[in-house]
Amino acid sequence: KNQVEQSPQSLIILEGKNCTLQCNYTVSPFSNLRWYKQDTGRGPVSLTIMTFSENTKSNGRYTATLDADTKQSSLHITASQLSDSASYICVVSVIRNAGNMLTFGGGTRLMVKP
Amino acid sequence: SQTIHQWPATLVQPVGSPLSLECTVEGTSNPNLYWYRQAAGRGLQLLFYSVGIGQISSEVPQNLSASRPQDRQFILSSKKLLLSDSGFYLCAWSKRWPGGGDTEAFFGQGTRLTVV
Numbered sequence: 096k097n098q099v100e101q102s103p104q105s106l107i108i109l110e111g112k113n114c115t116l117q118c119n120y121t122v123s124p125f126s127n128l129r130w131y132k133q134d135t136g137r138g139p140v141s142l143t144i145m146t147f148s149e150n151t152k153s154n155g156r157y158t159a160t161l162d163a164d165t166k167q168s169s170l171h172i173t174a175s176q177l178s179d180s181a182s183y184i185c186v187v188s189v190i191r192n193a194g195n196m197l198t199f200g201g202g203t204r205l206m207v208k209p
Numbered sequence: 210s211q212t213i214h215q216w217p218a219t220l221v222q223p224v225g226s227p228l229s230l231e232c233t234v235e236g237t238s239n240p241n242l243y244w245y246r247q248a249a250g251r252g253l254q255l256l257f258y259s260v261g262i263g264q265i266s267s268e269v270p271q272n273l274s275a276s277r278p279q280d281r282q283f284i285l286s287s288k289k290l291l292l293s294d295s296g297f298y299l300c301a302w303s304k305r306w307p308g309g310g311d312t313e314a315f316f317g318q319g320t321r322l323t324v325v
Binding site for chain 2: 101129136137138139140141182184186196197198199200201202
């Protein structure tokens with residue numbers, strides 16, 4: 096079982112609409128949680144990073160929330176644009192003896208249609 | 210500024226042939242280094258990570274190996290490729306802080322490997 100679960104696996108929305116992507120994790124001890132956007136055939140690019148004490152962080156039309164108690168995070172996209180079509184990946188940084196290690200979710204593939 | 214280079218961008222190799230993908234990081238020292246694979250339509254799967262020269266941890270058993278001969282160089286290899294090795298391979302780095310925390314990860318542009 097993947098230690099970082101994302102839902103839905105895929106999502107289709109109309110341009111201008113809002114959407115929310117979910118991320119649940121079981122890995123511990125937790126250091127921070129990041130959301131990445133990955134365009135097809137490209138490397139992921141960071142959208143937000145939140146530490147244990149942060150509940151919400153925004154980056155333009157992207158707003159991420161974190162509930163460290165329930166181990167849940169969400170990424171809310173407002174007023175979607177065609178360029179938002181991509182995979183969105185939740186990444187949890189886990190504290191290991193030799194340093195932190197990243198654990199990736201399977202991603203949500205978002206398609207924004209005109 | 211820091212940059213990460215990964216090459217080649219695309220590669221077509223026959224079954225049974227060897228593989229060597231290289232990743233180098235510039236502008237930083239002692240980074241954490243990662244190799245990921247992404248099968249078509251799937252999420253990123255961590256293959257190897259390294260916290261220092263010669264220190265390699267493998268996350269999943271597979272036909273691949275990794276080496277870190279220099280601080281900022283990470284190499285993914287295989288002696289004999291399988292059809293199932295096809296996929297999109299990404300190298301990434303993150304800065305490790307003395308207290309154990311690290312910054313966000315920065316990814317290379319990826320290598321699309323097709324084994325035929």
